[in-house]
Amino acid sequence: MDVTVVVDGWRLMGPGLAMTLLVSVSVMILGLGIGLLGGLTLLYGPRLMRLVVRGYVDFVRGTPLLVLIFLIFYGIPAVGIPVPNFVAAVISLGAFAGAQISELVRGGISSIPRGQTDAAMALGMTFWPRLTQVVIPQAVARTLPPLVNTTVEVVKGSSLVSLVSIVELTLATEQVVQRVQRPVPLYIAAALMYFVVNFIVSSGGRRLERRFAF
Amino acid sequence: MTDSGAAIIAVAGLRKFYGSHEVLRGVDLTVQVGEVVVVIGPSGSGKTTLLRCLNFLEEYQHGHVYIDGQLMGYRERNGHRQRQSESEIAKLRTEIGMVFQSFNLFPHMTALQNVMLAPMMVRKLPKAEARERGRFLLEKVGLADKINGYPSKLSGGQQQRVAIARALAMQPKIMLFDEATSALDPELVGEVLNVIRQLADEGMTMVIVSHEMMFAREVADRIIFMDEGLVVEEGSPEAIFTSPRTERLRTYLRRFAYNEAVVISAAPP
Numbered sequence: 201m202d203v204t205v206v207v208d209g210w211r212l213m214g215p216g217l218a219m220t221l222l223v224s225v226s227v228m229i230l231g232l233g234i235g236l237l238g239g240l241t242l243l244y245g246p247r248l249m250r251l252v253v254r255g256y257v258d259f260v261r262g263t264p265l266l267v268l269i270f271l272i273f274y275g276i277p278a279v280g281i282p283v284p285n286f287v288a289a290v291i292s293l294g295a296f297a298g299a300q301i302s303e304l305v306r307g308g309i310s311s312i313p314r315g316q317t318d319a320a321m322a323l324g325m326t327f328w329p330r331l332t333q334v335v336i337p338q339a340v341a342r343t344l345p346p347l348v349n350t351t352v353e354v355v356k357g358s359s360l361v362s363l364v365s366i367v368e369l370t371l372a373t374e375q376v377v378q379r380v381q382r383p384v385p386l387y388i389a390a391a392l393m394y395f396v397v398n399f400i401v402s403s404g405g406r407r408l409e410r411r412f413a414f
Numbered sequence: 415m416t417d418s419g420a421a422i423i424a425v426a427g428l429r430k431f432y433g434s435h436e437v438l439r440g441v442d443l444t445v446q447v448g449e450v451v452v453v454i455g456p457s458g459s460g461k462t463t464l465l466r467c468l469n470f471l472e473e474y475q476h477g478h479v480y481i482d483g484q485l486m487g488y489r490e491r492n493g494h495r496q497r498q499s500e501s502e503i504a505k506l507r508t509e510i511g512m513v514f515q516s517f518n519l520f521p522h523m524t525a526l527q528n529v530m531l532a533p534m535m536v537r538k539l540p541k542a543e544a545r546e547r548g549r550f551l552l553e554k555v556g557l558a559d560k561i562n563g564y565p566s567k568l569s570g571g572q573q574q575r576v577a578i579a580r581a582l583a584m585q586p587k588i589m590l591f592d593e594a595t596s597a598l599d600p601e602l603v604g605e606v607l608n609v610i611r612q613l614a615d616e617g618m619t620m621v622i623v624s625h626e627m628m629f630a631r632e633v634a635d636r637i638i639f640m641d642e643g644l645v646v647e648e649g650s651p652e653a654i655f656t657s658p659r660t661e662r663l664r665t666y667l668r669r670f671a672y673n674e675a676v677v678i679s680a681a682p683p
Contacts, residue, residue, distance in 0.1 A: 318514065319580075323580070324505065325504065
C-alpha cells in the first residue's frame with residue numbers, strides 16, 4: 201500500500217530528483233571554481249585580494265544558508281539584474297560551497313610541509329610548476345574527505361531552494377503529499393533518495409582518495 | 415673575491431636577521447672550484463642559515479653572495495639593491511644542488527620520477543633523456559633496483575641517496591649538504607657518506623654542514639668553524655682538529671673527542 205503511493209509519486213519525484221542532481225552538480229562546479237581561486241588567493245594573492253576573499257568567506261560562513269539563498273534570490277533582481285530562479289539558486293549555493301572550498305584549498309595546500317617547496321625551489325622550479333607538480337598533487341589526497349563533506353552538504357542544502365520555487369526533490373515530494381495526503385511513506389522515500397545520492401558521493405570520494413594516496 | 419676568477423662561491427659581510435635576532439653577523443667565505451668545505455659548529459651557530467643563503471632559500475639583508483660571479487638574490491643598480499625576479503633566482507639555483515636533512519623527496523612520485531622531474535620541467539629535457547639520466551644517476555648511487563620504488567617504501571639511507579641523485583640530475587656546479595646524515599639511523603649513515611665521498615673524489619665543489627667529525631676530517635679540503643653567527647676559525651682538517659687556536663673551537667671539539675673515545679673504547683679488540 202505504502203509502496204504504491206511512492207511508485208505513483210515517482211512521476212513528480214523522479215524529475216524532482218533530477219533537478220536536485222542538476223542543482224548539486226552545477227553548484228559543485230561553480231563552488232570548486234570559486235574555491236580554487238579563493239584558496240590560492242588567500243595563500244598567494246596581494247593583500248587587498250586576500251582581504252576581499254577573507255571577507256567573503258567569513259560572511260558566507262556566518263550566514264544561515266537559507267538567509268543566503270533569500271538574500272541572493274531577492275537581492276540580484278533588486279539591483280536590476282533579472283535572473284531565472286535556477287541561476288539565483290545555483291549562485292547562492294555556489295557562494296556557500298565556494299567559501300567552504302576556499303578554506304579547504306587553503307588548508308590543504310598549507311598542510312604540505314615546507315620542505316617540499318624547499319626541495320622544488322632548490323631544483324630551480326618556479327612557482328606554478330612547483331604548485332602543480334609538487335604541492336597540489338599531495339594536497340588533493342588530504343582535501344578529498346572534507347570536499348566530500350561539502351558535496352553532501354550541498355546536496356542536502358539543495359532542498360532549501362524549494363523555498364524559492366525550484367521543483368527539486370523536496371518540493372516535488374511536498375506536491376505529491378498535498379495531493380495524496382500520505383506524508384510518511386513519501387518523505388521516507390525522499391529521505392532514502394537523498395541518502396542514496398550522498399552514499400554514492402561518499403563512496404566515490406573514498407575511491408578517489410585511494411587513487412590519490414601514496 | 416680574493417682569487418681572480420676561481421672562486422665559485424664568494425660571500426662577503428653576510429648578515430641575516432630573523433626579526434630582531436641577528437643570525438648571521440658578518441660572514442665571509444670563499445670556495446674554489448672543486449673544493450670541499452665542511453662547516454661545523456654548535457646548533458644555532460648559523461651554519462644551516464648560511465647554507466640556505468647560498469641558494470637564497472633564506473633572504474639575507476646585508477652583504478653579498480656571489481655564485482659563479484653572479485650576485486645571488488639581488489640586482490644592484492646605482493648602489494641600490496633590488497630583489498631579483500623569481501625566474502632569475504630560479505635560474506641561478508639550477509647551478510646549485512641541495513640535499514636536506516629530511517630528504518624532502520616527493521612522496522607521490524617514484525624514485526625515478528623524483529630524479530626526472532626537474533630536468534624535464536626546468537631544463538626542458540625530453541622525457542627519454544631525462545629517464546636515461548635518472549637511471550644512470552640512481553645506478554651511480556647504488557639504487558638501480560629501486561628506481562620504481564616510492565619513498566615511503568625506502569629506508570632513510572636509500573631516500574637520501576635518491577635525493578642526492580635528484581640534485582645531481584640538474585648537473586649543478588655546486589652541491590650543498592645540510593646535515594645530510596643527521597636524521598639517519600647510524601647504520602645507514604655510511605652508505606650516504608660513501609656517495610658524498612665519491613662526489614668529492616670526482617671533483618665536485620661542495621659545502622657540507624655536518625656533525626660527522628671523522629668524515630669531515632677525511633673529506634674536507636678546508637673546515638670552517640662557526641659559532642653565534644660568525645666564522646670563528648677556519649683551516650685545514652689537520653690544523654682544526656689537532657691544533658685548534660680558539661678556546662671556543664677547543665670546547666666544541668672536546669665534546670666530540672669524548673664521544674669518539676667512547677666509540678673507540680667500545681669497539682671490539
